Amino acid sequence: MFRSAAPADLDTSAVGHEDRIFELEIAEVTYETEDAISLCFAVPEHRKSHFRYEPGQFLTLEIPCTDGGSVARCYSFSSSPVRDPYPTVTIKRIQDGVASHWLHDNAVRGMRLKALKPSGMFGPENWDADFVLMAAGSGITPMMSIIKTALLRHTNRITLVYANQNRGSVIFAEQLTELQSRFPDRLDVHHWYTSDSGLPTAAGLASMGAAIPAHCEAFLCGPPQYMNVAEEWLARTGTTAHRTHREVFSSFDSNPFQDDTTAAAHEPDANSVTAQVEIEGISTEFAWNADTKLLDRLLELGLDAPYVCREGTCGGCAYTLTDGTVTMLANETLDEHELHQGVRLACQSVPAAEPIRAVFDR
Ligand SMILES: Cc1cc2nc3c(=O)[nH]c(=O)nc-3n(C[C@H](O)[C@H](O)[C@H](O)COP(=O)(O)OP(=O)(O)OC[C@H]3O[C@@H](n4cnc5c(N)ncnc54)[C@H](O)[C@@H]3O)c2cc1C
Ligand code: FES
Structure with a gap:
């Protein structure tokens, strides 16, 4: 369909802003670690065909504030669209963080939250390539969606390097162990604990002995310093990444729900x-x-x-x-x-x- 638009004569009824906003019901709250929870969402039946997501994409939630207003925050899907029945996001409690505190303290089954249509560009296009995934802390969320999808639907090999404060702060520790034992030839997981080894360095990462394919796609998600070190290490190993994708987790001032x-x-x-x-x-x-x-x-x-x-x-x-x-x-x-x-x-x-x-x- 085509139309020519002068500002005054536009009919906006066919493409209302509300079409992009979903009201989702929390179907389940899972306590992953002391400071990380997962929220599974039920999508209304009549809107399921409009709510599609790809591994690596994120959901934007409207989160109420104590002052009566709201903030918008993005959370990467930790679920796989081909494996998990409910779209799921996993939220780490951030010190003094407005939204993460509110969700940890208030989210319960049956609660409804407004969300935008899934979006984002961080995710594989070529599932035939081998993947190197470098995550730190809550940066594991998009990686989980990618790992589960790749292992179930594709045949490529995946190396995951996952940095955390200590063993207790590893989100999805059990799921990763289980996946590794089911797919020992395809999934190679290496943990880095800053409590034992200090902050990761390129030399330190090299000493872990992770198997890095010569040609791969690299996905990095964590603090900028971690992603810089990860790239330095990959360069040192002689890896020619077809592409290196970075995802930065940050909060925005804008609120697309209130515009x-x-x-x-x-x-x-x-x-x-x-x-x-x-x-x-x-x-x-x-x-x-x-x-x-x-x-x-x-x-x-x-x-x-x-x-x-x-x-x-x-x-x-x-x-x-x-x-x-x-x-x-x-x-x-x-x-x-x-x-x-x-x-x-x-x-x-x-x-x-x-x-x-x-x-x-x-
Ligand atoms: C694409 C994308 C995907 C994401 N995926 C995830 C995910 O899967 N899981 C996840 O847990 N998070 C994810 N995030 C991060 C998430 O959106 C929020 O940024 C995070 O939850 C913190 O929000 P908050 O409201 O709790 O903290 P905020 O209130 O935004 O504060 C964040 C930090 O900044 C500090 N701060 C705030 N205001 C100031 C100020 N004025 N001056 C100095 N310091 C300040 C606070 O003390 C706090 O430590 C993602 C972000 C993006 C962009
Ligand atoms: S990059 Fe976020 S809206 Fe444009």
Whole structure:
């Protein structure tokens, strides 16, 4: 479907913002360690076909605050879409953390929470490649989803290096031991405890004797220092990773559940370009001013573009640029491979050269 949009004549009823918001019921709360809980969610029957996720993706939850407001926080799926009946996220309690404390203290079976449609770009495209997974603390969550999916549905080999404070803080310790004994030739798990060995270093990681395939895809999730050390170690082993994916866990100030999407659209100025953007199969053509970010323009036109952080860090607003050129003001999530494929972030794109054509296909 195609339509040409002047701000005043847009019919937004077909693509309402509410379509991206789900009300999920907590089906089960599991205490994984002293400071980590898992929440399994029941998806309403009539919305199941819209709620699909891939290993490596995350769920954005709206979490009530004691002052009566709310915050939005992202949590990677620890469940596998091909194995686990309920989509599940696992939350570590963070010192003085608003949302993690609230969830640990209040989440119970039957509670309903608002969530955005799953999103994120951290996950394998090529399941034939061998994987090296480097996780620290709660950074294990997307790795669990990837490991369970790979072992069940694919034939590749996986090496996991998992850093924690001590043995008691290892989330999913039993599941990992069980998976390792079921798939001894395909899953190789190495634990690093800072209580025994101090903070990980490239030399220290090398001394663990983990089997690293010469060609692989590497997935890193943990504090930035840990991911830097992991990359240094991989480089030292002579590993040629086809791709190295990084996921940074952080909190955002923006709250996509509370945004006012009724702001008036700006009139095109003398420097505006023409853009054609497809969202959910509907193409819209509009004028785009050079100083306006694509996401802001789409939202002011009443179009239902996906987003979470609006800071260039989560990948929730990713789209593919098929024609023209845009400039990205920031990018803390897309890697070289994705950029080469034409993937861009709507919350950070301003127009550079027309005609611009883009499709939200992520
Ligand atoms: C894609 C993605 C996936 C994620 N997946 C997971 C996951 O699977 N599991 C998980 O546990 N977490 C995950 N996170 C992190 C999660 O979204 C939250 O950031 C985390 O739960 C902390 O939120 P909080 O509200 O408890 O802490 P916040 O209140 O946001 O505080 C975080 C820390 O910052 C400090 N802080 C806050 N404000 C300030 C300030 N003004 N000055 C100085 N320090 C401050 C606090 O003391 C605290 O230590 C993920 C994040 C992203 C982006
Ligand atoms: S909304 Fe998070 S990167 Fe754009």
